[in-house]
Amino acid sequence: MTETPRERYRAQVRTEIKERAWEQIATAGASALSLNAVAKQMGMSGPALYRYFAGRDELISELIRDAYRSLADAFRAAAEPAPDPAALARALRAWALADPQRYFLVYGTPVPGYHAPSDVTGIASEIMTTLLDACATLPPAGPRTPFDAHIEDHRLWAAGHPAPPAVLRRALTCWTRLHGVLSLELAGHFTGMEFDPALLFEAELDALLG
Amino acid sequence: MTETPRERYRAQVRTEIKERAWEQIATAGASALSLNAVAKQMGMSGPALYRYFAGRDELISELIRDAYRSLADAFRAAAEPAPDPAALARALRAWALADPQRYFLVYGTPVPGYHAPSDVTGIASEIMTTLLDACATLPPAGPRTPFDAHIEDHRLWAAGHPAPPAVLRRALTCWTRLHGVLSLELAGHFTGMEFDPALLFEAELDALLG
DNA sequence: TCGATGAGTTATAGCTTCTAACCAACGCGA
DNA sequence: TCGCGTTGGTTAGAAGCTATAACTCATCGA
Missing domain, CATH: 1.10.10 (Arc Repressor Mutant, subunit A)
Incomplete structure (x- = not known):
């Protein structure tokens, strides 16, 4: 070595x-x-x-890989000492604000032809796993929804995580909702609107976990 | 003429x-x-x-303008005969799926230097107005949140719309949450995960309005 | 010490945006 | 109907990009 x-x-x-x-x-x-x-x-x-x-594409692929890796590390660090969805969410926002273009490299507009390097799926599932672990610590919320039934039969993406469907659904909604506020904020769609994006993020977090 | x-x-x-x-x-x-x-x-x-x-940038600006205009028209059409948030949401998804890159031209990764043409803000506020009109028809939901207090003092973006803060907040959450699921779906982040994105969208819509 | 490996160079092809100069055709007023 | 200006289209060319090829030179190992 x-x-x-x-x-x-x-x-x-x-x-x-x-x-x-x-x-x-x-x-x-x-x-x-x-x-x-x-x-x-x-x-x-x-x-x-x-x-x-080998070329521009390979360099960008490498940067995308590094971005995924960086996010996975930030998530892993935020899950210490105990998994906590709120800590994860705030870590995500801090990570995104630190370098918005890095966030967009992961979650931004895809180029139709381009395919991400295959090993990012592993990192992506690592990210999903820490999110699932954190969501599993929450008290079970609400009644069983129809989507829970659907997801119970289509939980292949959870990579064998033993969480019940309600937790899977919660993780999914955490992902989509936080990405929703964050990406709009980073893309500048809130500039000119007077309110504080941080407060909107916290409000969405409250609605998600409270 | x-x-x-x-x-x-x-x-x-x-x-x-x-x-x-x-x-x-x-x-x-x-x-x-x-x-x-x-x-x-x-x-x-x-x-x-x-x-x-005049150049590539002006052509793209024109396309962005047309995309905004197209979305505003789709929204306006979906608000007939009566404003309905669910109809608006489904119209948004249909509009996005019809041409994902058009959606990304509006809500996708921004180029740091580039500034959108100034007249799109007018179209954007037109879109926001129809969304606010639709959200105003909903029964008032839940208790007053801390974010409502914040938004009451920062409602300049509502362009004089007379809706109460709870409606403004609802419109904002509609926007961010639907964009969250939609953009992840369009970007292909759900491919490989077995579940049906349409059902996730409907589930999110249920959580939003139900 | 010699030879292979590899880093860096220039030259070049082919693509892009965009400007400059030129030509031709169209339409409007006299 | 006859010019003449406006306008659409052309080719040439500058500057920039990705990427390949061929070459030079240093470094490293046997």
């Missing part, structure tokens, strides 16, 4: 490329990411980057 | 350009929209399109 100096150099350059790429994405969006500009910013010329990434 | 033949021809070419652009966007996403390809598809060569649009 001892790394040669070459490998260390290579890894270091790769991470610097990704850092510059993140800067560009944060200021101009993922669609404006330019390998040329990244290379020029690093003092080397264009095609040198192709030693490190 | 009588149009000269020149103006009619000009308007026709403009709409054909937009139609081709929509086709491209539907199949490859807005980031892949190429003026050159549109022109070639119409049998004319590249720079000819600049007689009709």
